[in-house]
Amino acid sequence: MYKINENFLKLPGSYLFSTIAKKVASYSKEHPDKEIIRLGIGDVTQPLAPAIIDALHKAVDEMAHAETFHGYAPDLGYEFLRSAIAKNDYQALGCDIQADEIFVSDGAKCDSGNIQEIFDGSCRIAVCDPVYPVYVDSNVMAGRTGEYDPKTETWSDVIYMPCTKENNFTPELPKEIPDMIYLCFPNNPTGSAITTEELQKWVDYANKVGAVIIYDAAYEAYITEDNVPHSIYQCEGARTCAIELRSFSKNAGFTGVRLGATVVPKDLKCGDVMLHSLWARRHGTKYNGAPYIVQKAGEAVYSEAGKAQIKEQIAYYQKNASTILNGLKEAGYEVSGGVNSPYIWLKTPDGMSSWQFFDFLLENANVVGTPGSGFGPSGEGYFRLTAFGTYENTLAAIKRIKEL
Ligand code: PLP
Numbered sequence: 001m002y003k004i005n006e007n008f009l010k011l012p013g014s015y016l017f018s019t020i021a022k023k024v025a026s027y028s029k030e031h032p033d034k035e036i037i038r039l040g041i042g043d044v045t046q047p048l049a050p051a052i053i054d055a056l057h058k059a060v061d062e063m064a065h066a067e068t069f070h071g072y073a074p075d076l077g078y079e080f081l082r083s084a085i086a087k088n089d090y091q092a093l094g095c096d097i098q099a100d101e102i103f104v105s106d107g108a109k110c111d112s113g114n115i116q117e118i119f120d121g122s123c124r125i126a127v128c129d130p131v132y133p134v135y136v137d138s139n140v141m142a143g144r145t146g147e148y149d150p151k152t153e154t155w156s157d158v159i160y161m162p163c164t165k166e167n168n169f170t171p172e173l174p175k176e177i178p179d180m181i182y183l184c185f186p187n188n189p190t191g192s193a194i195t196t197e198e199l200q201k202w203v204d205y206a207n208k209v210g211a212v213i214i215y216d217a218a219y220e221a222y223i224t225e226d227n228v229p230h231s232i233y234q235c236e237g238a239r240t241c242a243i244e245l246r247s248f249s250k251n252a253g254f255t256g257v258r259l260g261a262t263v264v265p266k267d268l269k270c271g272d273v274m275l276h277s278l279w280a281r282r283h284g285t286k287y288n289g290a291p292y293i294v295q296k297a298g299e300a301v302y303s304e305a306g307k308a309q310i311k312e313q314i315a316y317y318q319k320n321a322s323t324i325l326n327g328l329k330e331a332g333y334e335v336s337g338g339v340n341s342p343y344i345w346l347k348t349p350d351g352m353s354s355w356q357f358f359d360f361l362l363e364n365a366n367v368v369g370t371p372g373s374g375f376g377p378s379g380e381g382y383f384r385l386t387a388f389g390t391y392e393n394t395l396a397a398i399k400r401i402k403e404l
Pocket of ligand 1: 106188218259
């Protein structure tokens with residue numbers, strides 16, 4: 001008789017967003033007349049920019065002719081896209097990253113969940129608390145996290161780095177030494193950012209203790225402040241300790257199109273072994289490449305027209321972010337994030353728990369957000385709103401919250 005991977009059974013409860021969806025569906029069914037505004041899940045609402053649509057159309061037409069048809073994409077991504085990423089996202093910032101250190105994928109969720117496969121089962125992970133759930137859950141599935149304690153909502157073998165009001169929602173260096181450190185800045189869910197000097201401390205620490213940093217830069221397009229780095233490779237020494245994850249979802253609206261990239265510098269080595277070789281082997285074995293038409297769309301993100309159109313889209317969401325941030329402040333809420341990020345993190349009023357506030361907001365303002373406790377114990381008593389709605393809905397939601 002076969003056996004299952006019992007690590008899956010250790011995962012507590014259902015996935016945060018399915019629980020929210022169920023609650024909202026049940027409320028909607030009971031109150032069909034209510035117009036619900038969703039500022040919970042981090043999905044975008046603006047359509048793809050015209051330059052991207054053009055590129056998609058052209059690529060689709062190419063697929064209709066034998067001379068221009070494309071079959072399997074190269075495992076690691078088409079050269080045209082890898083070069084565009086290297087040039088625009090790295091070399092333009094002064095980072096020494098080459099096209100052959102970039103692996104094109106179908107998004108940062110898969111990469112952030114899969115990257116742990118190239119590390120030994122005994123490696124200890126360190127994560128921020130609260131945190132994007134994929135980092136922890138994918139390590140649970142791999143059997144790397146020990147036992148779950150439902151009381152503390154923590155895993156025995158995970159090193160948690162609380163991100164609280166006291167530390168401005170940026171973690172402190174851990175007391176125990178981890179092997180793998182997951183960092184995400186600008187952060188989901190807290191919306192906090194890290195300065196280059198602060199990030200440099202992490203790079204120095206990782207190089208000193210022999211840890212690898214998995215740096216999720218999915219929200220770098222939302223950075224507005226000068227001293228906030230767009231890539232970890234803006235820090236000296238990051239080539240020997242950091243892997244960076246990129247996504248086309250939040251900067252260019254590819255949530256449904258699917259495109260991402262992971263950077264593994266060739267200087268990143270465990271003894272003599274380049275992590276680049278392991279990830280290339282893993283990618284080649286388990287992945288057949290993002291579709292040609294999608295990679296052509298990705299290339300268009302870096303065209304002059306694409307860049308200008310995307311800048312406008314990001315500005316649209318940034319305007320939503322400041323509308324939420326300022327509106328909540330005026331309503332007397334304690335808020336952070338929203339300046340270098342599409343996420344606004346607010347303290348729930350009157351000592352309500354995160355889920356109590358979720359119900360309160362759904363029932364009284366018909367606004368959906370995300371309970372902070374769903375991202376980890378330090379998120380309890382907090383709530384996340386996102387700037388990815390339409391401007392009209394964002395304004396309406398804030399008006400309703402102010403009137404509560
Ligand atoms: N990383 C973080 C921190 C995210 O918040 C998200 C999506 O919400 C992702 C990765 C997923 O990105 P993608 O759509 O590229 O899979």
